[in-house]
Structures are given as structure tokens and as C-alpha cells.
Amino acid sequence: MKEGWRRRVVITGIGVISPLGLTAEKTWEGILAGRSGIGPITHFDSSDSTVKIAGEVRGFEPEKYLPEPTIRKTDLFIQYACAASFMAVEDSKLTREEVASERTAVVIASGMGGIPAIEKTFYLVNEKGHRRISPFFIPMIIPNLAAGMVSITLGAQGPNTCPATACAAGTHALGEAFGYIRHGVSDLAVAGGAEAIISPVAVGGFNAMRALSRRNEEPEKASRPFDRDRDGFVISEGSGILVLEEFERAVGRGARIYAEIIGYALNSDAHHITNPAPEGIGPRRCIQLALKDAEIGPEKIDYINAHGTSTKVGDINETNAIKAVFGEHARQLCVSSTKSMTGHLMGAAGGIEAAISAKALHEGIIPPTINLDHPDPECDLDYVPGEARKKEIQYALSNSFGFGGTNGCLIFKKWEG
Amino acid sequence: MSVENRVRKIISDHLGVDAVKVVSDATFIDDLGADSLDIVELVMAMEEEFNIEIPDTDAEGIRTVNDVVQYVSRRVS
Incomplete structure (x- = not known):
């Protein structure tokens, strides 16, 4: 090859x-x-x-x-x-x-x-x-x-x-x-x-x-x-x-295309069996690697389907990782955790969340984070609280982080046919 | 229910095949679509149903529906 x-x-x-x-x-x-x-x-x-x-x-x-x-x-x-x-x-x-x-x-x-x-x-x-x-x-x-x-x-x-x-x-x-x-x-x-x-x-x-x-x-x-x-x-x-x-x-064959996958990365925290490494360093690098693989700059990402499991440490850690990678743009993009609705499908989470990310791009609708009544002061991004938002988006990122310090990020692009 | 009918019913239920196909000379693997694991499971089901223990050496000789009917009938009589 x-x-x-x-x-x-x-x-x-x-x-x-x-x-x-x-x-x-x-x-x-x-x-x-x-x-x-x-x-x-x-x-x-x-x-x-x-x-x-x-x-x-x-x-x-x-x-x-x-x-x-x-x-x-x-x-x-x-x-x-x-x-x-x-x-x-x-x-x-x-x-x-x-x-x-x-x-x-x-x-x-x-x-x-x-x-x-x-x-x-x-x-x-x-x-x-x-x-x-x-x-x-x-x-x-x-x-x-x-x-x-x-x-x-x-x-x-x-x-x-x-x-x-x-x-x-x-x-x-x-x-x-x-x-x-x-x-x-x-x-x-x-x-x-x-x-x-x-x-x-x-x-x-x-x-x-x-x-x-x-x-x-x-x-x-x-x-x-x-x-x-x-x-x-x-x-x-x-x-x-x-x-x-x-x-x-x-x-x-004239297939109906939901979205294109343009980038993928995986890496490790190399830190602890269950606790994430401080400052979200693993997820941060993983997102950066996925962006590099997709050959796009961070400012292109419109939507992040977060890992967002609803744990004290994890949500803050992911928020910090997003801020570190996206800088000012972190305030413009939308982040939501669909686990607020589906719960955590464990080994299937990445599958269903990729499906949801593809649908979001295809339909031009950003899924909400429900139950976000009082945001944690350390979680201060636009998590699309409560209601889905109609918005044409071009690029979406889906994050998944697992015990053992293992991370994975996929980047999807809207199909313009 | 006779021993034969009980045996046939278990075979039909476990393998998911129509009862009419469970004829005497039907072989498990070629005619009824069973694999080696299905046969182990069938033997276990026979053990439960008839409260007997079937040694592996006996189970290895089972090829057809009639083999099971004959074997179980002998063991329970």
C-alpha cells in the first residue's frame, strides 16, 4: 500500500x-x-x-x-x-x-x-x-x-x-x-x-x-x-x-448517506485503572489526534457528543479537555451528553452516540442534555440544556473514555451530496 | 406420553425443527441440522427428563432419533 x-x-x-x-x-x-x-x-x-x-x-x-x-x-x-x-x-x-x-x-x-x-x-x-x-x-x-x-x-x-x-x-x-x-x-x-x-x-x-x-x-x-x-x-x-x-x-449505488467519518484517534491516560488523569490530559490529546487525523482545525467542530456520563470527576475532566483543545471556540460550539436520556450503554455507548451524531449532522438538529437544571460551576460550556436545537452543523466529534484509561474520538462530517 | 414421544418432543423443541421431521431414521447432523454442541445439549435434556446419567461413551454412539429412543427406553425400563 x-x-x-x-x-x-x-x-x-x-x-x-x-x-x-x-x-x-x-x-x-x-x-x-x-x-x-x-x-x-x-x-x-x-x-x-x-x-x-x-x-x-x-x-x-x-x-x-x-x-x-x-x-x-x-x-x-x-x-x-x-x-x-x-x-x-x-x-x-x-x-x-x-x-x-x-x-x-x-x-x-x-x-x-x-x-x-x-x-x-x-x-x-x-x-x-x-x-x-x-x-x-x-x-x-x-x-x-x-x-x-x-x-x-x-x-x-x-x-x-x-x-x-x-x-x-x-x-x-x-x-x-x-x-x-x-x-x-x-x-x-x-x-x-x-x-x-x-x-x-x-x-x-x-x-x-x-x-x-x-x-x-x-x-x-x-x-x-x-x-x-x-x-x-x-x-x-x-x-x-x-x-x-x-x-x-x-x-x-445511490445510497442515502448520513455522514462521512473523517477522523479517528485512540490513546491512553496511562494513569489509573478508573480515575482519569488530571486536567483531562488523555482526552485532550485524543481529541487533538483525531483532529489531526481528520486534517481539520479545532475551529471547524460545531458539535461534540460528549462522553458525559454524569459522574463528578468525569464531566469536569472532559469539560477541561474541551476547553484546552478548543480555546475560545469552546464557547461557540455545542456540547451535549445524550447519556442524559439513554443512560450509559457501556460498550455500546460509542455505537449509539455515533448514530446520534450522524443523525444530528444529517437532520441539522443538535440533541439536548436533559436534567441540566443547575450547571456545575466547573462545567460552563453550552451543553444545549433541556431542548434539542435546530442548527445546521458541518462537523461533529464523539468522545468515549473507558476504565483502564482508554480513550477514543471519532469525527464526522455532514454529507452535502 | 410414551418414552418415544417424549424423546421426539425434546428433539423437536431443542433443535427448533418441525415435529413431523423427527422421524426414526433422521440423523441429527445431516437431517435435523444439529451440530456437536446441540447433541451435547440434547443428551443433557434427556438426562433431566428421564432422570438418568448418560456417559460420554454412550452419547458418542448416538446418530439417529431411533438411537436415542432405543437407548433411553433401555435405560428407563
Whole structure:
């Protein structure tokens, strides 16, 4: 491959399953309405749990997407990944024959894989012994089986991988897939993230870190990024998947293009397992690297879909990083955390937030940050409080930061056709 | 329900195949679309249903629906 050889990459399909709805359209409607998808936990009996709220997907019917025996052999995150992937492919108007190719990559992140199946199996072993473990237990729980099942079902024979980089995983998946197309490894990619870990151990584990909101009495107000009264993030579930396509090919077939991906970067804080490095140095450098990759100046960015999880430290850290990179322009651009509505989809967050960023560019509407009643004095940017804002924008940045000090940033450009 | 019908129902439910296809001489892998993991799971389901333990050496000999019916009938009689 010759030096600097790069192909352009566009987004031609979107599939989403989220606490705001069972499709990308329903989710986007929820975002525009500034609706919260957070509610009381129903996936398990949370009466003994300190945290009793989460962003659950409601009314999901796996049988609409998968045959009954496959449903029994897959944990929920795999089912969400399949549903969102099939919807994304359908949305792209590509035929299944076109997708079933050696030139199609599947890169689907999952932060934690099949935690609920691990828990159920543990109880089963205690009760009935190890001989009762299902032969499908391992393929049910390993995080890359979301990508595996999607590639098997679609017949996609290109790269098939799964970043498991915690809350940055979805962004890393899209960045990786972007690279495959950009550098000529693949022409198409089905990429994003899937997560379904609303279970006693996962919720209890994050609660043990004091990372979760305990606003059990007002679930819809619990996720409140940048607000002074925020007290942690809210665990959510679902999947956000994009179809990425090589530019010439997409234009050649007259595809509807949502946006172009023009830059991607990833780096590390190299600081602490869960605490961000002081002054947001990791995210700051990551944003700068993404801008460099996109070959644009910081003043071009109109909108930032923030990582914005609603934790005390994280929100301030990200705000500082944005100020450091964008200087005066930080006061002009819009920043919003759609986690205020969706909650935190963990390894799927980067997937759904890329989908939302692409929709924002495509429709000329900036999503709001809800529950921002009293901004933290240290969070003093324009976070688009309360209501979505109609505004034509050209460039958007999506941030994701994960435990382990891992960061990822994607830059999208409006498609002008 | 007879042993045979119980066996057939489990096979049909687990593999998601129409009950009419679960005929005596149907092979699990070629005719019913099962893989090696499905067969392990089926054996476990038979163990639960009939409260027996099926050693791996016995399970390895199972090829057709009739193999299971014969084996289980022998074990439960």
C-alpha cells in the first residue's frame, strides 16, 4: 500500500435498540423530545440492591430477528447486536447478497459480554453441579460472539473482531472498521457495540465503585451530566450499529448517506485503572489526534457528543479537555451528553452516540442534555440544556473514555451530496 | 406420553425443527441440522427428563432419533 493512501468512508445504515426505543427512529424521536429512558429495574429483583434504576430496553422481541433455538443459545447482548445489525443493513438498502462478502467486516464491541448468563450458570452449578452447564455457555458469554453471530448470519467473511475496551469500546469498534475501509482491507463494515449487563453482579459491582446514581426515587432525573446535583451514571443496555461503506461504492449505488467519518484517534491516560488523569490530559490529546487525523482545525467542530456520563470527576475532566483543545471556540460550539436520556450503554455507548451524531449532522438538529437544571460551576460550556436545537452543523466529534484509561474520538462530517 | 414421544418432543423443541421431521431414521447432523454442541445439549435434556446419567461413551454412539429412543427406553425400563 502506498504511503498516505486513504479511501473515504461514509455511513449508509443505522440500527439502534435502546431504552428510548426498539429502532433508530424511535430512539431519535426520544432524543428530540428530550425524553429519559431510565426507569426502575425489572430485569432482576432489585429490592436488596442499593441501586434500583437502569436504562432497560422495553418490549424487545428477539423472535423478530432470530430463530428460537438461536435465542436459547445466545445471551441478550448478542440478540441486541443481531437485531441492530440487521436493522442497519436493511436501512442501508444493501441486499443480503451484497453484504455476504469477503469484503465485509463486522466489528462489534462489548464491554462485558454475557454477565447475566454467567450469573445464571453459577447458580445452576451450585444447585445441580457442573454437568448441567450448557454446551452453549461459552459461546453465550464471550464478548466477541456478538460480532461472531452477526457475521455468521450475514455471511460477512472479512475481519471479525470485538474491542472490549469498557466504555470506549463502541467508538474503538467504529474506528477500527473505519480503518479497514479507509486502508482497503474491506469495502463494507457492520460496526458498533452491544451491551446487556443489567444484572445483580454488574449493577452491584459498579455500585461498589460508587460509580452509579442512587436517585432511585426519580429515575428519569438520575442521569444529569454536567449538573451540580449529579451523583453517578446510570447503567443502560442496547446496541448501536452503523453500516460503513467505501465512499465511491456508496455514491455509485445511490445510497442515502448520513455522514462521512473523517477522523479517528485512540490513546491512553496511562494513569489509573478508573480515575482519569488530571486536567483531562488523555482526552485532550485524543481529541487533538483525531483532529489531526481528520486534517481539520479545532475551529471547524460545531458539535461534540460528549462522553458525559454524569459522574463528578468525569464531566469536569472532559469539560477541561474541551476547553484546552478548543480555546475560545469552546464557547461557540455545542456540547451535549445524550447519556442524559439513554443512560450509559457501556460498550455500546460509542455505537449509539455515533448514530446520534450522524443523525444530528444529517437532520441539522443538535440533541439536548436533559436534567441540566443547575450547571456545575466547573462545567460552563453550552451543553444545549433541556431542548434539542435546530442548527445546521458541518462537523461533529464523539468522545468515549473507558476504565483502564482508554480513550477514543471519532469525527464526522455532514454529507452535502 | 410414551418414552418415544417424549424423546421426539425434546428433539423437536431443542433443535427448533418441525415435529413431523423427527422421524426414526433422521440423523441429527445431516437431517435435523444439529451440530456437536446441540447433541451435547440434547443428551443433557434427556438426562433431566428421564432422570438418568448418560456417559460420554454412550452419547458418542448416538446418530439417529431411533438411537436415542432405543437407548433411553433401555435405560428407563
